[in-house]
Amino acid sequence: MDLDERKRHILKALINDYIVSAEPVGSRTIAKRYRLGISSATIRNEMADLEDMGYLEQPHTSAGRVPSDKGYRIYVDQLMGVEKLSQEEAQYIRTSIQKIAMGEIERIIRETSKILSFLTNYTAMVMAPETRKSTLKRIQLVSIDTTHIVAIAITNFGVVKSTNISLSKAIDIDKLVAINNLLNDKLTGLTIEEINLEVITKIQREVRGYNEILNEILPILYDSLKCMDDREVYLEGSSNIFNYPEYNAIEKARSFLNILDRKDILYKILSCD
DNA sequence: ATACGGAAGTCCAAGTTCCT
DNA sequence: AGGAACTTGGACTTCCGTAT
Numbered sequence: 001m002d003l004d005e006r007k008r009h010i011l012k013a014l015i016n017d018y019i020v021s022a023e024p025v026g027s028r029t030i031a032k033r034y035r036l037g038i039s040s041a042t043i044r045n046e047m048a049d050l051e052d053m054g055y056l057e058q059p060h061t062s063a064g065r066v067p068s069d070k071g072y073r074i075y076v077d078q079l080m081g082v083e084k085l086s087q088e089e090a091q092y093i094r095t096s097i098q099k100i101a102m103g104e105i106e107r108i109i110r111e112t113s114k115i116l117s118f119l120t121n122y123t124a125m126v127m128a129p130e131t132r133k134s135t136l137k138r139i140q141l142v143s144i145d146t147t148h149i150v151a152i153a154i155t156n157f158g159v160v161k162s163t164n165i166s167l168s169k170a171i172d173i174d175k176l177v178a179i180n181n182l183l184n185d186k187l188t189g190l191t192i193e194e195i196n197l198e199v200i201t202k203i204q205r206e207v208r209g210y211n212e213i214l215n216e217i218l219p220i221l222y223d224s225l226k227c228m229d230d231r232e233v234y235l236e237g238s239s240n241i242f243n244y245p246e247y248n249a250i251e252k253a254r255s256f257l258n259i260l261d262r263k264d265i266l267y268k269i270l271s272c273d
Numbered sequence: 274a275t276a277c278g279g280a281a282g283t284c285c286a287a288g289t290t291c292c293t
Numbered sequence: 294a295g296g297a298a299c300t301t302g303g304a305c306t307t308c309c310g311t312a313t
Contacts, residue, residue: 024300026299026300026301027300027301028299028300029299029300038281038282039281039282039283040282041281041282041283042280042281042282044300044301044302045280045281048301048302058301063288063289063290063299063300063301064299064300064301
């Protein structure tokens, strides 16, 4: 059974209605509200087909239908339109993106969440990308004073993680540079997932001369890299959480996400060079 | 012209929720 | 608890296009 034009219209109407009402939608509602030129019985038959195809679900026998995950997927991918943004909204996005273009991924995600919340007047929730599979691009050890350093790790996705490390003994700048080069030599190119205890222990075993200082730096660096694994969720506009769903808010959000999907802009945002 | 099949409509009984 | 309102599926009818 294929998803013909009429089924697509009914599915779109039903999901539009469900977004606004958050209640199961019946065939009569669609027939009255959307004037598709067919009776509620016909819509009911089509809805039964859509349910068989997995696009709709029925909470109980006498309720209307609600969209399934598969239904939402096709709605977002093929059925919904894209709302044109106003000049003010477009300008707001441009300014925000310019502000974060060279920033850390955390800032990018937080700003993305803010823009979504601003455009839709809803609570926006954005989940950080999974960094486990990203590769370590570079480690930079920066000396604060003789016993305090900052270790900065950068991944190929532009995720920047900095960690303060206090040393028990003073370290001179030449030694720090040598250790920095050593860590880059051993760790860059590995995924965060691959940098495990085994790898850390191997470095400690193999490297002679800096054992004492490496034994202080490596465990902290390891913990810091492991923390990057935790996928953070960024929430903005939480005061809007009880706002009623509004159809065109979803389309505005999609319009913004379409902008983000343009690879040239994404590259600019994520570029760390 | 007639028969046939599929699409679409009407009617009705039954299930569920909500309100009094 | 009981009635109103709403929904559904099923049975039946009507309409329309196509084949003979």
